Amino acid sequence: MQRDFCLPGGFAESLGNDIGNVQPCISVIAALQAAFRKAGLPVIHTKECHKPDLSDLPTAKRNRGNPKIKIGDVGPMGRILIDGEQGSDFIEENAPVAGELVISKPGKDAFYDTVLHEYLIRRNISNLVITGVTTEVCVQTTMRCANDRGYDCLLVEDGCDSYFPEFKEVTLRALVAQGGIVGWTCKSDKILAFLNSL
């Protein structure tokens, strides 16, 4: 839940996206984070961003999208999608607390070129509850790559959003088709009720 994807004046809005569509999941994710923390379960944060020297930025990615504002250029919230800059950091409502793993990832897939898989193996974690934005880009890509690696994934229906409501709706159905080919989805109230019963 990065500022550049959720706040007015961020990178996403500069690309013409309606950031109003990704506001509903913020409070849902905050409630889930609080419940996971209370239950002693790990909360992991991922952010799409690149090293300040752009060494992990593919040329094809830098040339994509809006030619007026490229990744690495200076925008209204610091350099666009650069690790450590204000815009690439998390919004206040869903920010990490001390001790939580933060993954800086150069791709949409949170497993590519990161330590996420190794971290999860070390902690014996095999089940993931997934939230975030945007549903059909980073969220589903990460869920698909988690599924390939053998994780059982549960995507929170009201804990993810997209700039394009149709893409979200169809993505949720495609992920669970054919007997849960990528995993499952449910509403947050079910998860919260379970966590509160522990």
Place this chain on the structure above:
Amino acid sequence: MQRDFCLPGGFAESLGNDIGNVQPCISVIAALQAAFRKAGLPVIHTKECHKPDLSDLPTAKRNRGNPKIKIGDVGPMGRILIDGEQGSDFIEENAPVAGELVISKPGKDAFYDTVLHEYLIRRNISNLVITGVTTEVCVQTTMRCANDRGYDCLLVEDGCDSYFPEFKEVTLRALVAQGGIVGWTCKSDKILAFLNSL
């Protein structure tokens, strides 16, 4: 283009999928393969399958889907999704010719646990033309992971199919949204015309 996903009596049909929906792309892919070969461009084949000892099959994947026919069990075309069995091999129309790279992949993503990325780097290949089934599962997962690795990807609109036409249609639009966030799509006639002009 594996028998188990395209032919009557295969694994996909046993899961309740309408394999009629994935027939149209077969002749398109065959035409593209012929044109690529004539132009001296590499054709790479991927197949989702597992080692006979199931050592690369995640428990979560084996337990998914139809509990009556699991991966590794004996089906009408040999052991389901096992490398070397008849069902996991390619349909005749789109089969490899001598010298072409065949990637056996345990996941949906053709880059996960395979040599595909290393092969492409060695050949200085940076642009991929992607075809196959099914659009919203293996095809888009592989395209998304290729994009993360810096490849420019072009998905052939009539060279991919899905058991669910709506999933194909929306996936194509989601891949090219936001200025080509995962890449681009076009019809095969454009590609064939270009290859024939070489």
